[in-house]
Amino acid sequence: MDDLLDKLKEIDGITNKIGEKFLINLIENLDKFNLLNEILQELKENYKNCEICNFYKMNNTCVFCDNNKRDQNLVCVLTSKREARKLLNSEYRGIVHILRGEINLNKNISPDTIQIDKLFARINKDTEVLLATNLTFNGEVTANYIISVIKDKCKKITRLARGIPFGGSLDYIDEETLINAIENRKIIKK
Known part of the structure; x- marks a missing residue:
């Protein structure tokens, strides 16, 4: 199991905890192997990196x-x-x-x-x-x-404009974010 975890962790975003959860889920639900194979086959056959924009x-x-x-x-x-x-x-x-x-x-x-x-x-x-x-x-x-x-x-x-996020409260905003929000303010009416 540790060898499989080490191999999974080579994929960006897969941590030890996520990898372990993933492997155990596959062991407990062997029918999900087919689903995983479908996904991997679809990726292999139909997706590739764009040479121009890297999307x-x-x-x-x-x-x-x-x-x-x-x-x-x-x-x-x-x-x-x-x-x-x-x-x-x-x-x-x-x-x-x-x-x-x-x-x-x-x-x-x-x-x-x-x-x-x-x-x-x-x-x-x-x-x-x-x-x-x-x-x-x-x-x-x-x-x-x-x-x-x-x-x-x-x-x-x-x-991109910087400032206070929607739902943010001034109490929790750091000074630099507040300054950026003031500098990047929008005109509502002239």
Whole structure:
């Protein structure tokens, strides 16, 4: 069992506890093997990584790159496919570019490691780049690096607004978040 757990933990997101729960569930419900096989076969046959944006293609079609209804001049830069899926379910109508992580010099993750050059190749004078990297130190380093390289190569660079989340209370908001919320306030009436 420990060997199987170690192999499962090689998959991102599977912890010891989740892996153990998964394996025990399969042992107790042997009929779920067929379901698992179906899922794995479907993934193997119909899904692959999009060479352009790093999202995934289903049946050789990327919902971002191959959709001519999307604004090809608005590129949202994200760090993961999960974030892109969330964006897909929103009202965002541009395309995406998914970095494979963020720059982290302490872990030897450089711009080359996260395939940032593929992003630069997609940008031209008509492009607006919407930076949606995480609001962490590494996310800011990544965003600042991108800005430094593309500032003269695109029409506009924007960043997701920062501030108080819906349902948030001022009592629990840190000072930096409050300052960002004030700086990024929306005009209701002029």
